[in-house]
Structures are given as structure tokens and as C-alpha cells.
Amino acid sequence: xxxxxxxxxxxxxxxxxxxxxxxxxxxxxxxxxxxxxxxxxxxxxxxxxxxxxxxxxxxxxxxxxxxxxxxxxxxxxxxxxxxxx
Numbered sequence: 588x589x590x591x592x593x594x595x596x597x598x599x600x601x602x603x604x605x606x607x608x609x610x611x612x613x614x615x616x617x618x619x620x621x622x623x624x625x626x627x628x629x630x631x632x633x634x635x636x637x638x639x640x641x642x643x644x645x646x647x648x649x650x651x652x653x654x655x656x657x658x659x660x661x662x663x664x665x666x667x668x669x670x671x672x
Contacts, residue, residue: 591643598636605629641668 589597606629612622645665652661 595636595639598632598639602629602632602636605632 605625609622609625609629612625649661649665652658
């Protein structure tokens with residue numbers, strides 16, 4: 588069974604592969620729409636990666652912060668993430 592870090596590392600390797608594929612597509616003057624579609628797929632994969640990381644943060648660090656009386660800090664962190672979207 589994979590650890591959380593191993594799952595994230597695996598997702599990142601897949602994303603890296605897709606980015607390298609985009610670079611090759613550009614080098615080979617492939618069809619622009621195909622390149623954009625590949626780029627959109629990478630962006631979606633990155634958003635999914637963010638969600639996995641945030642979910643883990645909420646299940647671990649966030650709960651610890653609240654238990655330790657740091658609810659203001661926990662709230663600020665989540666709002667900061669939300670504002671980036």
C-alpha cells in the first residue's frame with residue numbers, strides 16, 4: 588500500500604511526463620488544438636493534485652491546529668487557499 592507522499596510523487600511524475608510531451612509537441616509543430624488540450628489536461632491534473640494535498644492537510648494539520656487552539660490560523664490558511672482560486 589502506498590503512503591500519501593508516494594501517491595503524490597506518482598501523480599507528479601505523471602504530470603511531468605505530460606509536460607514533457609507538450610514540449611515535444613511544440614518542437615514538432617503539432618496541431619495547436621492538440622497542444623492546448625494536453626495543456627488543459629495538465630492543469631486539471633494539477634488541480635486534482637492540489638485537492639489531494641489539501642484533503643490530507645485538512646485531515647491532519649488542520650485538525651491538530653484546531654485541537655491546539657489555533658483555529659484562527661487554520662481558518663486563515665484555508666481562506667488564503669480559497670482566495671487563490
